[in-house]
Amino acid sequence: MQYKAFYLLPRSSYRPNMHSDTIWGAICWGMRMLYGERRLQDFLESYETGQTVGAAQPLAISSAFPYIEKDGEPEQHYLPRPLLLDAYYDDQKEGLKSYIKDKGAEGFEKGKLEARRRKLLKPTPFIELEDLKQGNWSAKGTFSIKPKVQNSPMTHNTIDRLTGSTLTSNNRGQLFHTDERYVYPDPQVDMEREKQRQYKAGIYFLAHPDSDIGTLEAIMRLLEQFGIGGDRSSGKGRFDIKIRDLEIQEHDAPNARMNLSLYHPTEAELIAYDAAPKNSPLQYKTTVRQGWKAASLKKPLLYFQEGSVFPMPDDKGIAGTNTDAGEHEEGHRITQYGIGLMINLNVPTS
Structure with missing residues (x-):
């Protein structure tokens, strides 16, 4: 399938980890700035109806x-490594422990060599796109340069807004730390x-x-000028x-789907996963998201993480649903993005 890829080349560090709900929230802000509040309300309503409302239609992003x-053009892409690999590695490690136990203490060095032979190192969270296409999910990649995302804590002073100087409490300056990311x-x-x-x-x-x-292109051009995430004013x-087409070749006979976004399933989808046969390709991790609304926290919501793998459903359409995350101080409801953008896989089940 041919997707539209939006490439973000940092000119500075950035605060949030760019999950799908963070990007979608920035898109909603940009839509209101460009097209007005009525267009944004139609956009939110289009997720409930699944159809175009006014001039707005639903958007599915990773x-x-x-x-x-x-030389200025995308060369190598990375996607989440399928989480099925975690279970595979756990099984292999248990087998390796038995191997070492059978060999005795003198076989420990041989056991370490066997571990290297089996490449039983914890896999990295990302996989090169070509390896994913070919089913080489345990591959470490062959590209000579890889992207590295570094998370660094930055120290800040709390400012006294009355004096403009550093806030002092108990004869001490008030420091706090925020995470900033570099790639x-x-x-x-x-x-x-x-x-x-x-x-x-x-x-x-x-x-x-x-x-x-x-x-979406128009909104992203606006965000290119304003920035995404916290501390944009600094x-x-x-x-x-950059905006390009990206072809992702998916398996012709898939039996599973891998999630590329934070995914909040519908009740019907949860029932289907619970009823899936035991040998079905189902491996996932969950995370709780709870952002801020003005001076208080939103309602916490549970998501499936990127890289989670699910059995192929009968309905092969867009998965997931947006969710109500509470009420804003100004009186309107808060919508949290939860659509799961999926790609098809074929997972061995024997």
């Missing part, structure tokens, strides 16, 4: 994943510095081809944005 570009190319082999300069690293997200791509979250 979370953001790292990529490498060379940069990380060479896997020795490489001349001049050659390294040809490469840059960034993050990208996908939009389903049935989405209103024209509106220059954080600024990106140069």
Whole structure:
């Protein structure tokens, strides 16, 4: 399937981890800025009806994943490694423990060699797109430069708004820390510095081809100027944005789907997963999301994480649903994004 890919090349560090709900929230803000509040209300309503409302239609996007570009064009893409691999590695490790036990203490070194032979290292969270297409889910990748996302805590002072100086309490300055993220190319082999300069690293997200791509492009151009996430007024979250088509070849005879976004299932989808046969390809991790609304927290919501794998349903349409996350202080309801953008896989079940 051909997706529309939005490439975000950082001009600075950025605060939030760019999950699908964070990107979608920024898109909603941009839609209101560009087209007005009525258009945004129609956009939110279109998720409930599944159809175009006014000039707005539903949008399905992924979370953001790292990529490498060379000489200004995307060169290598990364996607989540299927979580089925975690269960596979756990089984293999149990087998390795038995192997070492059978060999006795003198067989420990042989056991370590066997572990290396089986490549029983914990897999990295991302996989090169080509390896995913070919089913080489345990591959470490062959590209000579990989993107590295680094999370660094930054120290800040709390400012006294009356005096403009650092706030003092108990004769001490008040410090706090926030996480900032940087993404940069990380060479896997020795490489001349001049050659390294040809490469840059960034993050990208996908939009389903049935989405209103024209509106999304306009909004992303606005966000390119304003930034995404916290501390935008101090220059954080600024990106140069490129928009390209990206073809992802999916399996012709799939029996499973892998999630590329934070996914909040419908009740019917949960019932179907619970009723799936025991040998079905079903492996997932969950996470709780609870953002801020003005001075208080939103309602906590549970999601399936990116890389979770689910059996192929009878209805192969868009999965998941948006959810009510409470009421804002200004009186309107808060909508949290939960649509699951999926790609098809064929998972061995024997």
